[in-house]
Structures are given as structure tokens and as C-alpha cells.
Amino acid sequence: MGRRPVKPASEGRRTIGIDIGGANLKYVCTDGNAASYPFAMWNRSSELTSSLVDHLSQFLPASSWAVTMTGELADCFLDRKTGVEFIVDAVCEAARRIGSQPSFAPEIRFYGVDGRFHRADDAKRLFEVVAASNWHALASQVAKTIAGDATLVDIGSTTTDIIPLRKGRVATSSMTDFQRLVGQSLVYIGCRRTPVCALVDRLWFNGASSRIMNEWFATIDDARIVLGIEPEHPDDCESADGAPRTVARSANRIARMIGLDQTFVSVEQAAKLAVQIMDSAKREIHSAFDAIDQPRGPIVISGHGRDLFDVPEDREVIDLSTELGGEISRCAPSWAVANLWADRSKAALVRKGRPSCDVS
Amino acid sequence: MGRRPVKPASEGRRTIGIDIGGANLKYVCTDGNAASYPFAMWNRSSELTSSLVDHLSQFLPASSWAVTMTGELADCFLDRKTGVEFIVDAVCEAARRIGSQPSFAPEIRFYGVDGRFHRADDAKRLFEVVAASNWHALASQVAKTIAGDATLVDIGSTTTDIIPLRKGRVATSSMTDFQRLVGQSLVYIGCRRTPVCALVDRLWFNGASSRIMNEWFATIDDARIVLGIEPEHPDDCESADGAPRTVARSANRIARMIGLDQTFVSVEQAAKLAVQIMDSAKREIHSAFDAIDQPRGPIVISGHGRDLFDVPEDREVIDLSTELGGEISRCAPSWAVANLWADRSKAALVRKGRPSCDVS
Known part of the structure; x- marks a missing residue:
């Protein structure tokens, strides 16, 4: 409570x-x-x-x-x-x-x-x-x-909503999930559940570009934990492999995406993979943001995945959590x-x- | 047995x-x-x-x-x-x-x-x-x-192997999964388990391009069932949602990928989505095939996902199942x-x- x-x-x-x-x-x-x-x-x-x-x-x-x-x-x-x-x-x-x-x-x-x-x-x-x-x-x-008059950017565990607001009202004609996926006001990327295999096709590792394993081995949560954006939760095993949400285990999960594991991938190396995963998520969200017709007012940012969105410098920001x-x-x-x-x-x-x- | x-x-x-x-x-x-x-x-x-x-x-x-x-x-x-x-x-x-x-x-x-x-x-x-x-x-x-002297193309439920053979031996220096993902002799796409969200970022439906839902709602198996490449298995519920592997249920699973379902997507419409999913898988496998240095001998094709590979017209084919x-x-x-x-x-x-x- x-x-x-x-x-x-x-x-x-x-x-x-x-x-x-x-x-x-x-x-x-x-x-x-x-x-x-x-x-x-x-x-x-x-x-x-x-x-x-x-x-x-x-x-x-x-x-x-x-x-x-x-x-x-x-x-x-x-x-x-x-x-x-x-x-x-x-x-x-x-x-x-x-x-x-x-x-x-x-x-x-x-x-x-x-x-x-x-x-x-x-x-x-x-x-x-x-x-x-x-x-x-x-x-x-x-x-x-x-x-x-603003743009609401709400990034949750699973999805991102990008909603233009005008004159005190919701200003989009996309209403159903399908309409919103087409109109890009719904991007099915969030900060917790999105699988890595849906975000990247390849990952660079040690100077080589590797195809990835299309398995639910890791999620964006692992990238955020390895990068320290999300703190460790050693008692929480709500992860792709059911192991704890720690830096070491997240690094191991990410390494699995390219057929490796903790034996061959250090946490520092996993962090380089994590950056690529995060960059891909950010790129997708930004591309949707850019495609949406918006008022010139502030951006109201919401949800615990706000790190996935770099606010354009010319826009005022209102943080809903504040x-x-x-x-x-x-x-x-x-x-x-x-x-x-x-x-x-x-x-x-x-x-x-x-x-x-x-x-x- | x-x-x-x-x-x-x-x-x-x-x-x-x-x-x-x-x-x-x-x-x-x-x-x-x-x-x-x-x-x-x-x-x-x-x-x-x-x-x-x-x-x-x-x-x-x-x-x-x-x-x-x-x-x-x-x-x-x-x-x-x-x-x-x-x-x-x-x-x-x-x-x-x-x-x-x-x-x-x-x-x-x-x-x-x-x-x-x-x-x-x-x-x-x-x-x-x-x-x-x-x-x-x-x-x-x-x-x-x-x-x-040949190229082995083995497409199973989960992965595709593309292996050059020369003088009666395996002719690749890529040995581990990671090396093979880099060298593209391993493509993590198969005919059964590959999730749709790993194959496509968008799907065309009714003239509109929709982002997809990055959930494990459907696999390539559903695309093959809807297209009649794989027969129905009404008693088999080894599917993304645990429902039977029938055309109707596969169509429903595919529709979910764009926020719709059987209420709004007919089997015929789902087939058009399925073609896009299959095309993406084929493109990936072909791109890997083209990247691999091969002898000019026959292609030995193996595995139950052979429909995912269109053999180049100038290559002789040996079907391992024959x-x-x-x-x-x-x-x-x-x-x-x-x-x-x-x-x-x-x-x-x-x-x-x-x-x-x-x-x-």
C-alpha cells in the first residue's frame, strides 16, 4: 500500500x-x-x-x-x-x-x-x-x-504510448490497439518485458557482428540492470530464465543471445551488448515519436521506462512522477x-x- | 518407433x-x-x-x-x-x-x-x-x-544450418554457436518454434503497415499451418497460446500480433499476414546462404522446414529424406x-x- x-x-x-x-x-x-x-x-x-x-x-x-x-x-x-x-x-x-x-x-x-x-x-x-x-x-x-496542449509519453513495462493532447483533450483518431500500432501512438516496447530477440537481429561482440538466437533468453530488463539503470533485485526471479535479477545473471542472460555465457562474457562486455539493445529500443520509440503530429507544448513523461526516451532539447518536460x-x-x-x-x-x-x- | x-x-x-x-x-x-x-x-x-x-x-x-x-x-x-x-x-x-x-x-x-x-x-x-x-x-x-562436395542446408524446428562440404569433409572454420552465428552457417530460424516477433517488425494488413506486438503470441508454425504447408494437428496444443494447431487457431494467433483476433481477421486475411512472416524467414535464410563461400556441388537439403529455402535454379538438389x-x-x-x-x-x-x- x-x-x-x-x-x-x-x-x-x-x-x-x-x-x-x-x-x-x-x-x-x-x-x-x-x-x-x-x-x-x-x-x-x-x-x-x-x-x-x-x-x-x-x-x-x-x-x-x-x-x-x-x-x-x-x-x-x-x-x-x-x-x-x-x-x-x-x-x-x-x-x-x-x-x-x-x-x-x-x-x-x-x-x-x-x-x-x-x-x-x-x-x-x-x-x-x-x-x-x-x-x-x-x-x-x-x-x-x-x-x-502537450505530448504524453508513457513508457511502462511492456509498451510505450505517445499521445498528442490539444485543448485539454486527447487528440488522436487512433483508438483501438490495431489503429494505434498503425498510427505509431502505441509502440510495443517497454522497459521490462520486451524480449531482446524482438529488438535486435544482430549484436556486435569483440569486433564481430553476430546473428542472435531467437529465444526468450533475455529481455530489455537485463540490459537496464547490467547498465545500472535498474537496480539489482536479488530476491526477484521474474526474469527470462527464472534466475535472480542481478547484474551477473542479467549479463549471463544477455550473453546467451549470441550463444555465449558468463564463462566467456564479462559484465563489462555484456554492458556493450546492453547498450546496443537499449539503443535499438530508443531508436524505435523515437522514430514513432517523430512520426506523430504533435502540438508544440510540453512533453509529459510518465512510466518507469522514461530512460528509453531522450526528450528533444527544444521541448519543455513535465515529469508526471514529480x-x-x-x-x-x-x-x-x-x-x-x-x-x-x-x-x-x-x-x-x-x-x-x-x-x-x-x-x- | x-x-x-x-x-x-x-x-x-x-x-x-x-x-x-x-x-x-x-x-x-x-x-x-x-x-x-x-x-x-x-x-x-x-x-x-x-x-x-x-x-x-x-x-x-x-x-x-x-x-x-x-x-x-x-x-x-x-x-x-x-x-x-x-x-x-x-x-x-x-x-x-x-x-x-x-x-x-x-x-x-x-x-x-x-x-x-x-x-x-x-x-x-x-x-x-x-x-x-x-x-x-x-x-x-x-x-x-x-x-x-556440396552444401548441406538443414532446416529444423528451431534453427537452420548451412554447411559447406569439400572433399568429403566439413569445410568451415566456424565451430561454436557464436562463431557460427557470426559466420552465418547458423541461422536461428526454424519451421516451428521461431516467434513471429523475431521475424518481422511490421505487418501489412488492409493496406496499412502495423507495428507488431512484441509478445510470444504466434510462431512461424502458425504461418505454415494457415498456408497449408504444415497440416492441422487438432490434438496437438504445443502452440504459443496452448490452443490447438488448427488453421482457425493459428489464424487467431497471427491476428493477435497486430492487436486483432478472429473477430476481425478471417483465415484468408491471416494467410496474407502469414506470407509476410514466411517471406521474412526465407529472406534471412537466403541472405545467410548467399554470404557463405560454397563449393559448386549439389545442395543436400534436410529437415522438415525445407519449404523455407528456395533452392537456386542452378544447383542440383539431393533430398536427404529421399x-x-x-x-x-x-x-x-x-x-x-x-x-x-x-x-x-x-x-x-x-x-x-x-x-x-x-x-x-
């Missing part, structure tokens, strides 16, 4: 933003608490409901859960429709288990790339709108509250979706004298 | 060739029997000894086991030294379990890229020579018995190492009047 409540909210108006990703479950409450848990959807989808119950029970009861997702694309689901249905049902079931009395059951809404919130049934029907919506939630909230604090910024889409819903409810309350329920 | 014995051999002279790979265990006996079993070393190394015992018990007792390997590079092993030691010990333990009386215990030798056979202790000491040796065994035997029969050609390195050892033993017998034991 993160920081203590920063702006105590009555239970009646407390909203928890929930970001159900393919590799993590992230939560931010409007009372200022935040939490993030690794969750490999493709292996553990059957545990989703119980994990949600476990995690959400650690927050104070909230009147609303605002949900955004990308986890529906995990290949444990036949297709995105099935994935959205599964996730929506899991959230509703988690709410039933947590809120045993109707008065305690949270109101649940699912955010869509149409910028609106949808009830469970509508979310399932509009699965294309609700799928892969977390980038839109973050971009909308940043546009509303941080910088109305704005929000590290804990919440690690769960930025959850922060966004919680506040988008809370603000919307507040506005509806002012407008109609009661909370709005029919939003879809 | 494969064909019945074609040239019955007395137990005294029967040799089983064993190819211990990273994804398969393959066996060929000089009596003509052959067998191949999937074996994911990276997940199942602890079962190696018992699997060897199970598989080898199905062959008639042999006086010799001739072993070649590539499985030592699986990332369940810290490094190749550890991998070679583990595999050598597993083979010796399997022999102990099978041959309860010394007279039945097979003589065991490990093939090296020096073209020699090594006893267990020497194999462990010379781990660099014994590691990744199966290409050399096959190339040597082809050079000796099929075509002395020469050996389908069953044995699927286990070609096992066939090679068995016969290399058997012929060597025979020669020694003639020379010295008794079988030779000290070969390293």
Missing part, C-alpha cells in the same frame, strides 16, 4: 481506480492510497477475482470502482471480446464478494476509449471500446489537469480513471443534485 | 545415435529403428534421465550409444559447461539404469565438433567441443556418404552420429583386431 490518505474522502465519495493489465493489477484511491501487484494474466486469469478481492480489501471501502484495462489481450483469452467479458465478470464478482450488503457494494463503471464510463453489461457489449482503454484514461486526465509522487505515478492510469469518474460524479451531483448512474 | 530393422545387426555391433536437443530427443539405431520425442529441456531437465531410459528401453540392446547434443544451451542451465555436464551425467545414469549387468552396459561416446568421439569425463572437460555438435555430426556423415526415408531423416543427426561411431569402431576393429575405446 502506498502513501497515507492525502485528501480524506467520505466513504460516500471515495473512488478506487483499477487498472487491469496483462502483467500487473494497479489501484489508486481518491483518498491517496495506491498499490500495484504483478499479475501474469496469461497464466493466472483463474485467480483474477480472488486477487481483486485480496487487493481491494486492503483499501477503505469505496462507493465506486472505476475500471480500465488492457489485460483482455492476454492470449489465455480466445479473443478480446472473451477477455473483456471475463474481466468485467471478475470485477463484478469481486464486488459481490467484498460488499456483502447492497449498501456496501460499490458502483462499478468501465472506462472506454470514447471517454465515457460504461456499466458492466454495456462494457461487454461495447468490448472494442472498453478494451485497451487505460492509455486513453491517462491521456484524458493529463490533458484536463496537467497540460492541455506531479503525482512516485507511488501514484507507477499506477498512473488507475489514478486517472479514479479521478475521471470522481470528477464526473461530482459534476453530475452539482448538475442534477444527485449522483448520475446512467452514463453509457 | 520407426521402421523395422533394415539391416539386422548383432547386439555386439548395434549402435544407437542419440541427439539431445533443447526441444526434442531423437534416436536412430544402426539396425534401422528410429524415434523422436518432444522434450522441452528448459522445463523438464530433471526428467532427462528417466525419459532417456523410457525411450532407449524401446530399442533392442545396443553395444554403443553415440551421443550428440545442443540441449546444453537451454536456459535452465547456468551456462553451457553446466549444461554439458548435466547431459553427460544424465546419459551415463540412464545407461546404468538400463544395463544392470556390466556386460549389457553400453559403451558411451560423445561427439565433438573436432570430429572425434569423447568419453564422459573428457566430454565434460572439453565442454566447448561437445556442446552444439549435432550439426557437425550430420555434415560429416553427409560429406562421407552422400555428397563430398536418401534416408522420412522416419530417419527426421532424426538425421542421430543417424549421423550412430553411423560415424559404428564405422569408426568397424575401422578400428579391422585395424587392431579389437574395438577401440580410447578415442579422445
